[in-house]
Amino acid sequence: MMMDTKEHKIKFVCPLITVTDMKVSRNFYENLLGQTVVTDFGENVSFGGFAIHLRPHFKMLIDNKEVIVGGNSFELYFEYDNVEQICEKLKAENVEFIHELREQPWKQFVVRFYDPDKNIIEIGESMEHLIFRLYQQNNSVDEISVMTGMDKTFIEKAIFMNNKPGDMLEWCDNYKLEEMSVFFNNRAPIYEEKHLEHIGGMESKQILASFFPPHTKSMIDLGIGTGLELEAVFQRFPDIEVTGLDIAGDMLKLLVEKYPDKKINLHCESYFDYDFGNCLYDVALSVMTLHHYNHQTKMDLYRRIHNSLKNNGVYIECDYMLSEHEYENPQAMEDFYFSEFERLKKEQGITDNREYHYDTPCTVANQKKMLREAGFSSIKEVWQNKNTVIIVANK
Secondary structure, eight states: OOOOTTTOOOOOOOOOEESSSSSHHIIIIIIIIIOOOEEEEESEEESSSSSEEHHHHHHHHHOOOOOOOSSSSSSEEEEOOOOOHHHHHHHHHHHOOEEEEEEEETTTEEEEETTTOOOOEEEEEOOOHHHEEEEHOOOOHHHHHHHHHOOHHHHHHHHHHHHTTOOOTTTTTTTTOOOOHHHHHHHGGGHHHHHHHHHHHHHHHHHHGGGOOOOOOOOEEEEEEOOTTHHHHHOOOOOOOEEOOOSOHHHHHHHHHOOTTSEEEEEEEEETSSSOOSSSSEEEEEOOOOOTSSSHHHHHHHHHHHHHEEEEEEEEEEEEEOOTOSOOHHHHHHHHHHHHHHHHHTTTTTTTTBBOOOOOEEHHHHHHHHHHHHOOOOEEEEEEETEEEEEEEOO
C-alpha cells in the first residue's frame, strides 16, 4: 500500500553522528563550539540541529553492522561571522585542521576541522555577512550576485539590513517594537555617534545648508533631535530663526546645551500634532525622521509642510530611501519592509495608534510622487550615498 505523503508528511528532524567518548564530545561541542544541549538521554544527546550518539550503543541498534570512522563524506556546518577569530581559538585547543581559514570560490571565508571522532566540522561566515563585506569593498549588487551566485533580492535585503545604525536587525523574529519617543530617548547619548558612523556620515548633515535659498531667515526642522545639521546652517545663516520639533525630550536637552545663544524655539511634541501655520518659513527640513511612516501619513504631513512655507520656500528631506542606484527592484524592498512591520505588530499584539519605531523606507520614485501630489514643484534628488538620499522640493 502506497503512503499518501500529503496526509502523512515525513518530517526531517536532524542528522546524528556517532562518538566514542560522550564526555569528550560534549566538551568539544558545548565548550569549544558553544552549542546548547536540548535533550540528554545518556547514550544520545541532542543539540537541536544535530545529535551525538555513543557508538557502541548505536552499533547495537543497527545489528552490529560496521561503523566507518573518518570517511570524509559528511560534515556538520556552522556559521560564525568572525571566522578568523574562531580559527585562532581552535588552534589554541590543538584541534586537527583539514584546512585553516580559506576563501571559497563564492568568496565565503570558512575553516574545516575534525571533531574528536574524525567527523568533519565546517564553520563559515553567514551569507549576509559575506554580502555586506563584499558591498563594503565597493562591489555592486550585480557584481556580488555574480561572485556569490546569490539572488539579487536577497543581496539587497542583506545590504540594507547591515547598513542600519548599530547591530539592530529589525526583521529578526525576536525584535521588539518600542514606542517612538521611548526608543529615541533611550538612545539619546549615542544618537550622534551612530548617525555620523552609519547614516550618511557627516557630509549628509553639512551639505544640507547649501540647498537653502540665499534669502533664508526662518526654518522649521521636523524631528530636530540633537541638531546635527544645525552647525552648517548657523555657519551660513548666523541669525536664522529655527523652530524645532521632536518627541524625544532628552535629545532636545542636548541640543539646547550646544546652541544656548541661537534663535531656536523648541517644542517637545510630534510634528503630526504641531500647528505649522501658513506661509511662515523659508525652509522646512526633515533629517532621518520620516522613514517610519506610510504613504497616506506622509502625504497629509507634506500638504501641511507645503502650506507652512512662504512663496518660493523649499522643503528639504534627507532620509532613508530605496534608490534604483542601490536596488534592482526598490518597490519590492519597500513592500517587504511594510509587510514586516505589520507582521511584527500582529505577532506582538499591538493594536493601539501610538507610533512605534520601525524603518519602512519608501522608494525615491514614491517620495517624489507624494511630494508632487502634495503641491510641490521642481522636485529633485540632489545627493545620494547608498541608502541616504536628499530631495529638494520647491513651493
